[in-house]
Amino acid sequence: MQNLINDLQSLHRFLARQTIYPILLSTFLALALFSARVFQSHSFSYRNLIWNLFLAWLPYLFSIWAAALYISRPGRWWVIIFPGILWLIFFPNAPYIITDFLHLADRPGIPLWFDILMLAAFAWTGCFLAIASLRTMQILVKNHLGWFMSWVFAGTALTLGGIGIYLGRFSRWNSWDIFFSPKEILFDVAVRVVNPLSNLNFFGFTAIITAFLIVCYLMFISIRRDTNLYR
Numbered sequence: 001m002q003n004l005i006n007d008l009q010s011l012h013r014f015l016a017r018q019t020i021y022p023i024l025l026s027t028f029l030a031l032a033l034f035s036a037r038v039f040q041s042h043s044f045s046y047r048n049l050i051w052n053l054f055l056a057w058l059p060y061l062f063s064i065w066a067a068a069l070y071i072s073r074p075g076r077w078w079v080i081i082f083p084g085i086l087w088l089i090f091f092p093n094a095p096y097i098i099t100d101f102l103h104l105a106d107r108p109g110i111p112l113w114f115d116i117l118m119l120a121a122f123a124w125t126g127c128f129l130a131i132a133s134l135r136t137m138q139i140l141v142k143n144h145l146g147w148f149m150s151w152v153f154a155g156t157a158l159t160l161g162g163i164g165i166y167l168g169r170f171s172r173w174n175s176w177d178i179f180f181s182p183k184e185i186l187f188d189v190a191v192r193v194v195n196p197l198s199n200l201n202f203f204g205f206t207a208i209i210t211a212f213l214i215v216c217y218l219m220f221i222s223i224r225r226d227t228n229l230y231r
Contacts (some may be wrong), residue, residue, distance in 0.1 A: 018064055019132045026128055030121040041109040051120045055093035055125040062087035063133035070140055078146050087137060090175045094165025095213055097126035098171045131220045162210035166202055
């Protein structure tokens with residue numbers, strides 16, 4: 001019995017370090033608002049938010065997997081490579097929910113302010129999942145490659161996240177398409193990069209979204225400075 005209690009306490013401490021409890025609370029709030037909207041309007045408008053929220057959880061779960069492997073197999077840094085790659089591929093899905101504000105419209109039966117708050121709850125949860133998972137991955141990188149490389153990693157991930165959000169919203173690529181159409185995705189990006197004057201939307205959107213994510217991330221880590229979580 002004591003062993004079970006100790007295991008549960010260890011699990012609690014590990015999950016608390018991943019900020020899972022406020023993330024769960026934020027998720028439940030978003031789902032509660034959506035459920036209330038369905039109940040009141042008798043329609044499933046914005047149902048895409050549920051799928052997008054599920055996808056937003058994937059990079060967070062991959063980061064927890066990487067952290068668990070890192071702790072359970074000390075010294076074997078290579079064990080986090082596979083979940084780390086999966087995390088990076090699916091990372092844009094978390095903050096992608098921000099772009100669902102494009103669907104905002106005044107619809108009958110529900111006040112516009114309610115839909116704004118509901119979309120904000122989903123968008124915040126997605127951003128929260130993104131920055132929490134990135135913080136975990138950055139700390140793992142820092143423990144092996146040092147402070148400077150960890151920030152190179154974080155900056156690169158946030159920039160790729162911004163590009164991924166653009167590709168998902170405007171080119172309609174999905175994260176899993178990287179497994180089935182990698183050449184097409186790279187060509188899509190390359191065409192935009194080599195023709196900047198013809199693709200100002202791409203650069204403008206990516207720059208603004210990336211800047212937004214950087215600000216969110218810096219705010220998060222300025223509040224939570226436990227940089228030695230996994231040592």
